[in-house]
Amino acid sequence: MRTRFRAALMAGTAAVLGLALTACGGSDSGSGAQAQAPARTLTVSAAASLTSVYQQLGTEFQNANPGTTVKFNFGGSDALAQQVVQGAPADVLATASSKTMQTAVQAGKIQGEPVVYATNSLQIAVAPNNPKGITSLQDLTKPGVVSVVCAPAVPCGAAAQAAEKAANVILTPASEEQDVKGVLNRVQTGNADAGLVYVTDVKSTAGKVAGVSFPQASAQGAIQSYPIGVVTGSQNADLAQSWINFVRSQQGTAALQQAGFVTK
Amino acid sequence: MRTTVPRFLWVPAALAWLLVAIPVAGLVLRVDWPNFLGLVTTPSALAALRLSLETGLATMALCLLFGGPLAVVLARSSLPGLPFIRSVVLLPLVLPPVVGGLTLLFLFGRTGPVGGFLDREFGITIPFSTGAVMLAQTFVAMPFLVVSLEGALRTAGERYEAVAATLGASPATTLWRVTVPVVLPGLMSGSVLAFARALGEFGATITFAGSLEGTTRTLPLFIYLESESDLDGAVAMSLVLVVVAILVIVVSRTRDLR
Incomplete structure (x- = not known):
């Protein structure tokens, strides 16, 4: 049983090798x-x-x-x-x-x-259809809005801080995550109403999260x-x-x- | 007289010991000693240390309050399906803490069945709160107390309790005057173990509770974040955690030996 399996394996390998060689020859010519x-x-x-x-x-x-x-x-x-x-x-x-x-x-x-x-620039990630009606960075400070950002020590958090500064807004996030995926996850699971992530991150969720653009995303230090x-x-x-x-x-x-x- | 240890055991035994000892020694060598005090006394580091100690103690209390009675039930009652109940309690010991955090999130999160109800009816949100940290820590630490207390109860046996009952003591009196004093050492070491486990908790906390200075960012979460920006700070705080862990072990060991 075992030898037969091995023989089959070797035959298979030889066949693949042969194919590969032919393929190489073809492309060479x-x-x-x-x-x-x-x-x-x-x-x-x-x-x-x-x-x-x-x-x-x-x-x-x-x-x-x-x-x-x-x-x-x-x-x-x-x-x-x-x-x-x-x-x-x-x-x-x-x-x-x-x-x-x-x-x-x-x-x-x-x-x-x-x-x-x-x-790449920041966007406010919200649940699809934006149930809390968030349109600006200021809206994240409204009572009853749970927001999440990256920790200032990591690049996405530094970008968020630059945008806050430009908007003259001080956010009180419920959590400062280690990376963008952490922020995205909080919004996706519905535990946060809004989170600051990059446009490409919003796109990558294919509609599970909606993105709200805001002018301060293009502030100095906020753009990646x-x-x-x-x-x-x-x-x-x-x-x-x-x-x-x-x-x-x-x-x-x-x-x-x-x-x-x-x-x- | 001591039995002789077979010679061939010495090499693997030494390797096993070194596997644990060398990385810890390496950590000590890597510490930026001239700036050590400054690194471990930054406001963020102190906030994390304080939160860890507070939630660790609270977790220990929760484990005693709920895990203690559970251990008594497991050791003394004749409930049907006891083996099943016991294996469920042991689950957090085997489960990766991240999985524990996810299960807590799906139950107590804002969109979960329990969390959603609390949010709608009472406006209480559990994730992102210090309570969530305690919940996550209790989830992972409770089995340690239950296991060691149940073990102590079984070893102690039921003879004294039976005698107390024949002398007319009620079940409650027997529990407080006989059972608890007899298993006190086991109760102590179980509590210390639960505290230690809570102190080191990371996966369930970051998944379920989030990370915010002073509220949910415990020492392990702080170290993880620091390791991304300021490695020296992370190393220094790691050493603090090692020292606390050693203290905990020393305390629980001396109790065992007595």
Whole structure:
């Protein structure tokens, strides 16, 4: 029984390998005509909030550049910048704040100047149909409105504070969460009436939460910038640059806008 | 005379001990000693410490008030389905605290059956309150008291209680004059364990109660938040928690030995 299983497994493996080899041969002969380089892998270190957009763009990029594989390393911007500074292999660094990108720039790890290609701003997340009729940041201070924000120590909390300052409002949140997902969760479960999150977070819930825009979301310090740059010493600097161009192309900006980003 | 420990047990035993001891020692080495006092006496840190001690003591009281009677029922009554009742009480010991927090949220949250009723009828919201912290802590800490008290009751046996009853003592008198004094050491160590568990509670609290300075941000929640912005502060407060934990163990051990 066991040997038969093993034999089947080996036959299967051989078949898959054979297929893979044929596939490689096919693509080689195809790209040979275009005199393109053989299989290459582009490693992109990107902020966690970019996950769904980048994955979609990654597939499109691979289709447009046969023989290229895009590998993503998603994580917190701070950690990603640290990894690049420590010499982790990456061709592109895309963070969710200028401050974290600056860490890599100052360590001489970014070629040239990074570009800010998108921004994300705060929105008031409320239950669908906005039962409490919230239209402004001031409305969050009304009696009977339970609001939740991020703790000031984390980026989304710092942004919330900047917006409060611009609106001249002092919120008395019921809870200061560790991250945006925590805030979103409170609103989604109905335990809070309103929470400050990013536009892209509201979009990601696909209608489970509604977003209310407010003018102070564009105040200094409240906007989250998304810079991108080619990592110094990259073996695929040309490919890295074409990824950046792709993200900034019509196709790229459309995907970013769909997710709720404002593109530049 | 002591029995001889087989030699081959020494290596795994030493590794087991080191597994616990080395990380704690590492924490001590990582502490920013010159600024230690400043780091542990910031207003936010003190608020967290104070909230943790207060809610920990309140939790201990709640465990005694409700868990104590439950332990007596489990040890002495002949209720049908006792094994089932006991396994339900033990559930929080095995359940990840986050799951405990979620179950509490779905029951006592504003949209939950109990929480929704309280909110509509009396305007009472449980999440985001210090009461929610105590509720979460009691949920996870109660089994510790129930288990150790039930164990103490079973070990003590029912002989003294039977004698008291034949001498004409009512069940209530027997409980207060005979049972409680006999199991007092078990009651004490159970309470201390419940207090310690409450002090370290994190998952259920952050899921159910939220995190706000002075109201719901207990020491573990404070440390978690600090670890994201000021690692030195987080390390310093972790050491405070380690010291408190060691004190708790010392207190409960000396009770055991007596």
